[in-house]
Amino acid sequence: MRSVRIGDVVLDGRVVMAPLAGVGGPVFRQVAREHGASLVVTPLISAVGLTRGDPKSWEMARGKPEEEPRAVQIFGSEPEIMAEAALLLQDRGTRIIDLNFGCPARRIVANGSGSALLRDGERLRAIADAAVKAVSIPVTAKIRLGWNRREIVVIRTVRALEDAGIAAITLHARAKSDSPATIPSWEWIARAVQEVSIPVIGNGGIEKPRDAKRMVDQTDCAAVMIGRAAVGRPWLLQQAASILSGQTPAMDPPWRQRLGVALHHLTLQAETDPNNQEFFSARGVASAYLRGMPDARRYRPLVLRTSSYGELIEIIRSLRNQWISPHLLSTDA
Ligand SMILES: Cc1cc2nc3c(=O)[nH]c(=O)nc-3n(C[C@H](O)[C@H](O)[C@H](O)COP(=O)(O)O)c2cc1C
Structure with missing residues (x-):
């Protein structure tokens, strides 16, 4: 099996637990690791909050050793502040920084952060450049297809991110304007994989172990990220990991x-x-x-x-x- 390498961090499998705000705290992430996730990601944390020393933001960045490897996800719209937050996190022992370029929530996009950056390619690039330059640990990014279905920006965004030195990209194959139930367009994951040589992690719509296999077969992505379907069903992560390593996945537990x-x-x-x-x-x-x-x-x-x-x-x-x-x-x- 190909191992997935994110900078100097080598994953022990090909299944990543998605960041889930309001749900995916340290214990949730530990349980995900125990059940087969090879990487976990914190929910999005404000870079401004981190740089101002806001206790709530730092509490969100706190992790347990049992979670490692773990990426800490940050959001913001100012390159210098994102870079400073990344550096502060590195100083506190974070192993991977993930940049949020996909959150559709109003309070995030209103500030020009999250998926708003898919409409401002220059700023997105400046944030990626600044964060990568600020730290020696790997910096990854999580994106969507674009602001809406008429403005799909996958190709130019993944190229810019690779060029900036981003170590891996997660593509949630929906647009900002899609509903969470919209059928994701995995064909864009396949196109992103062809476009860059860094690992692309495919995300969106995996509900069963066989969906993970279908996504890898259809897109050749390096790893899959699973979100909602693993909430209350962490064994899905192990089932997906098994099927991706050529084994028959275990049945759902009784x-x-x-x-x-x-x-x-x-x-x-x-x-x-x-x-x-x-x-x-x-x-x-x-x-x-x-x-x-x-x-x-x-x-x-x-x-x-x-x-x-x-x-x-x-x-x-x-x-x-x-x-x-x-x-x-x-x-x-
Ligand atoms: C409750 C909830 C919270 C989320 N929080 C985040 C977040 O903090 N950062 C992020 O990048 N994506 C976040 N997402 C998006 C998920 O990480 C994932 O991309 C999305 O749910 C699609 O994957 P799925 O179809 O497997 O659920 C969130 C999704 C949900 C449902």
């Missing part, structure tokens, strides 16, 4: 085991969040683990009504205990 993973996730989360700052997000993640479970419609509201980690963990534990393993069934009988 419910008892799935809820065991949820318990592990939530217990770690409770330990690392003594002030309950991420409790709402944890509740959402717990609810995602119940997706597809028989009677989930009855249990998800209970999960979403909990008000402490203790209560949440207790509900998941009792649900797990309802799923008696076949072994216990036969001894009980």
Whole structure:
């Protein structure tokens, strides 16, 4: 198997966990690593916040050793500030910087950051140049097709990024104006792969292990990035990694085991969040683990009504205990 190299960081597989604001904190990323992601990425963090010493921004940049290798994603519109933030992160031990050129959120694009930069190629290039020059660690970039379907800028953007010294590019194969449900245009991933010699990571619409294989077969991308489908289903990452290394992926685990993973996730989360700052997000993640479970419609509201980690963990534990393993069934009988 070809190994994926991002500057001096060599990945142990070809599946990357997507950055997910509001969801993908340190514990989520650790669980993703434990379940087969070869690289994890933090949600987007304000470069201005980092350079001003904003505690919230630095809290978001904090990681656990168990997550490595991990990229820290930053957003902003000023090349000097992006460069300064990258340097500060490097000084604090970050191994990879990822530049956000794809976020469609209004508060981000209103400042000329995120996907607004797909409409300002000169500034995007200046940010990439400044960040790459400022640090010795690899700098990567995450882009979309363009601002909308009439303004697809993939080819000139990937060329400019490679030219600036960017070490790898993730292409989310949707435009800024697309809805999250729009069918992604993987053909642009294939075109980007042909255009540059740095690794291209394909992203968008992977829901099943076989989608990961289809994406690699259709585009020849170096790695795939999985987002929403892995929330509450981290084993999808390992299944995708298996199929990409030529093995038959394991079946989805039985419910008892799935809820065991949820318990592990939530217990770690409770330990690392003594002030309950991420409790709402944890509740959402717990609810995602119940997706597809028989009677989930009855249990998800209970999960979403909990008000402490203790209560949440207790509900998941009792649900797990309802799923008696076949072994216990036969001894009980
Ligand atoms: C809740 C949520 C938060 C996201 N946050 C970020 C982010 O902080 N940075 C980023 O580059 N992309 C972010 N994305 C986009 C994802 O990383 C990914 O590109 C997108 O979901 C497409 O992949 P998927 O179809 O596998 O979900 C976010 C997406 C969602 C749904």
